Amino acid sequence: MKVTENLQRIEENILQACQRSGRNRQEVKLIAVTKYVSIERASEALKAGIFDLGENRDEGLLAKFEVLKDKPVWHYIGSLQTRKVRNIIDKVTYIHSLDRLSLAEEIQKRALAPVNCLVQVNVSGEESKHGLAPEAVIDFVRKAASLEKITIAGLMTMAPFTDDENVIRHCFKQLKDLQVEIQQAKIEGAPCLELSMGMSNDYEIAIEEGATMIRIGTALVGEDS
Numbered sequence: 001m002k003v004t005e006n007l008q009r010i011e012e013n014i015l016q017a018c019q020r021s022g023r024n025r026q027e028v029k030l031i032a033v034t035k036y037v038s039i040e041r042a043s044e045a046l047k048a049g050i051f052d053l054g055e056n057r058d059e060g061l062l063a064k065f066e067v068l069k070d071k072p073v074w075h076y077i078g079s080l081q082t083r084k085v086r087n088i089i090d091k092v093t094y095i096h097s098l099d100r101l102s103l104a105e106e107i108q109k110r111a112l113a114p115v116n117c118l119v120q121v122n123v124s125g126e127e128s129k130h131g132l133a134p135e136a137v138i139d140f141v142r143k144a145a146s147l148e149k150i151t152i153a154g155l156m157t158m159a160p161f162t163d164d165e166n167v168i169r170h171c172f173k174q175l176k177d178l179q180v181e182i183q184q185a186k187i188e189g190a191p192c193l194e195l196s197m198g199m200s201n202d203y204e205i206a207i208e209e210g211a212t213m214i215r216i217g218t219a220l221v222g223e224d225s
């Protein structure tokens, strides 16, 4: 499938999810996750009118960063090893996977300007998932936001892999509640305006529950090319 065809279908679904939940299309940023696909396919996504690309490895990001002529906004969405920070730090606009203080300190050390970070939360409690436990998040946000190169731009989660829509929805609702709690705490350096949630299988539910960033790979650019 061409990216343009996939995009058209996804855009319709996004619009309908926005309508169902009384939201504006402009409130939801679509990130094309290009981690499975070639540079050519990523380029096709940019030509189709997408501005934001997500990668989960430094190699993948760097390879595409160097050659893509239409410069996208880069999102780092994968678990980030501390020693990899310096490879990507001056290339990405958002890091969606801040999950520990040692990582925040490395970003603080390497960044030239404040970096938009999203705190990854393991809402579902699955052992296989990265991220902080929900009850640890607010304390972590206070500590990380006190570093001047860290802006806590929002929260990120991955829902469990299940067909049970209620489980997925509940997971997204909990992330939204946590965002409200952080916003109410009015922590300097932590505006926390973004909710990065929703992938190929669950982005419509995520939008209904308040996602401002959806990360779509398979349904948009495919799994390999």
Ligand SMILES: *Cc1c(COP(=O)(O)O)cnc(C)c1O
Binding pocket: 033, 035, 056, 077, 078, 158, 199, 200, 201, 215, 216, 217, 218, 219
């Ligand atoms: C791979 C990945 C995605 C995209 O997943 P799809 O199911 O292919 O849409 C989104 N978010 C993260 C963190 C990922 O690693």
